[in-house]
Amino acid sequence: ASAVNAFAPASNARVSTSLNMSGVERNPNFAKLAGGYLFPEIARRRNAYLAENPDMADRIISLGIGDTTKPIPEHILSGLVNGASKLGTQEGYSGYGAEQGMGDLRQKIATVLYDDLISADEVFVSDGAKCDIMRVQQMFGPGVISAVQDPSYPVYVDTSVMMGQTGEINTETSQYDNIVYMPCTAENNFFPDYASLPRADVVYFCSPNNPTGAAATRDQLTELVKTCKERGSILVFDAAYAPFIRDPDVPKSIFEIEGAKEVAIECNSFSKYAGFTGVRLGWTVVPDGLTFADGTPVRNDFNRVMTTAFNGASNIVQAGGLACLDPEGQAEINALIDYYLGNAKMLKDAMEEIGFNVFGGDNAPYVFVQLPEGKKSWDMFSEILEKAQVVTIPGAGFGPGGEGYLRLSAFAPRDSVIEACDRLKKAMV
Numbered sequence: 001a002s003a004v005n006a007f008a009p010a011s012n013a014r015v016s017t018s019l020n021m022s023g024v025e026r027n028p029n030f031a032k033l034a035g036g037y038l039f040p041e042i043a044r045r046r047n048a049y050l051a052e053n054p055d056m057a058d059r060i061i062s063l064g065i066g067d068t069t070k071p072i073p074e075h076i077l078s079g080l081v082n083g084a085s086k087l088g089t090q091e092g093y094s095g096y097g098a099e100q101g102m103g104d105l106r107q108k109i110a111t112v113l114y115d116d117l118i119s120a121d122e123v124f125v126s127d128g129a130k131c132d133i134m135r136v137q138q139m140f141g142p143g144v145i146s147a148v149q150d151p152s153y154p155v156y157v158d159t160s161v162m163m164g165q166t167g168e169i170n171t172e173t174s175q176y177d178n179i180v181y182m183p184c185t186a187e188n189n190f191f192p193d194y195a196s197l198p199r200a201d202v203v204y205f206c207s208p209n210n211p212t213g214a215a216a217t218r219d220q221l222t223e224l225v226k227t228c229k230e231r232g233s234i235l236v237f238d239a240a241y242a243p244f245i246r247d248p249d250v251p252k253s254i255f256e257i258e259g260a261k262e263v264a265i266e267c268n269s270f271s272k273y274a275g276f277t278g279v280r281l282g283w284t285v286v287p288d289g290l291t292f293a294d295g296t297p298v299r300n301d302f303n304r305v306m307t308t309a310f311n312g313a314s315n316i317v318q319a320g321g322l323a324c325l326d327p328e329g330q331a332e333i334n335a336l337i338d339y340y341l342g343n344a345k346m347l348k349d350a351m352e353e354i355g356f357n358v359f360g361g362d363n364a365p366y367v368f369v370q371l372p373e374g375k376k377s378w379d380m381f382s383e384i385l386e387k388a389q390v391v392t393i394p395g396a397g398f399g400p401g402g403e404g405y406l407r408l409s410a411f412a413p414r415d416s417v418i419e420a421c422d423r424l425k426k427a428m429v
């Protein structure tokens, strides 16, 4: 996939030249995908630049993919290490676990992170929020219409296409038929007016948002929950960046909103909390009271997906998850988040100093930069790579609504952020 240009039309050319063609028809939904997944495409362009400029290899700084760089702190690491060590003893050994996750981890997530607003049996532990989004899609199947924030994390749209929920991409608008795109730009403070748009069965909503960095307020989320309830939509709330919320008035979970348990599922992750992007641990909350139109509890079907197509998260990793939720683990997580938010502030200040309008970065690890009128985000991406050897992400990679913006990730090491700010100031003024 990494060799495919994300913005070239999907092509079967490579398949037809193969000498080993099978007799299996390609899934036509995959042919609808406009190209490779965004982040491998960014890596491909960076590698292409380096192939032409090999002497720049040591200068590259990545403010691209939101991948954590700080080591896992001591207490959390000891949870992982102890989880592994136990497997070497007869008494500590465990084989298959519950597909829904260890009971004590489910309980601790409910208590420590949700203040018991939800119960342990509503929590499904997994290998990450991205994987859970695909599982949620498998549960909904091809017959639903999905709505996404535009711009948004590309997984919502791409998995909708893979599932067969959409038509073809419209090359003029860069939008797929049968997806409701909910514009989120500076003009509407990055919060969509879902009530004024066509109804969707499933509404994907991420707060704090990737890529815009906007954190929805209590009033905004109350409005969204109300509209979903009135329209009979299910809200899939992606809270993977919740620990970055520093404003005490901004909800960290959709379940802080009254009535949310009747309309919402929440996907979440330890990736950005605790440096677990490579470790892999997440969870999804599916409330008891949420049902499909025929009265079947959504939780039953999600449980069916998990028990059929997943064998539970690694027992070692779940031991690390338990350590994250100890008071010591929580303190370590807060220190990690403070560090990344410090980076975000530096990036934000630097971009403002250059003269851009800058959004996000206060309650989120992403800084969203508005480019001068008429400037295309992929052009700016290339310009910055060439002039400053800094990798960013063009807003258009997150959907047509992201055109005219650039996303900077605050997950780089501090010295790289300082150096990147310096180079950007020199290259962009």
Ligand code: MLT
Residues within 6 Å of the ligand: 064, 065, 066, 067, 130, 153, 210
């Ligand atoms: C991003 O850069 O948007 C995310 O890190 C990607 C991900 O979490 O899958």
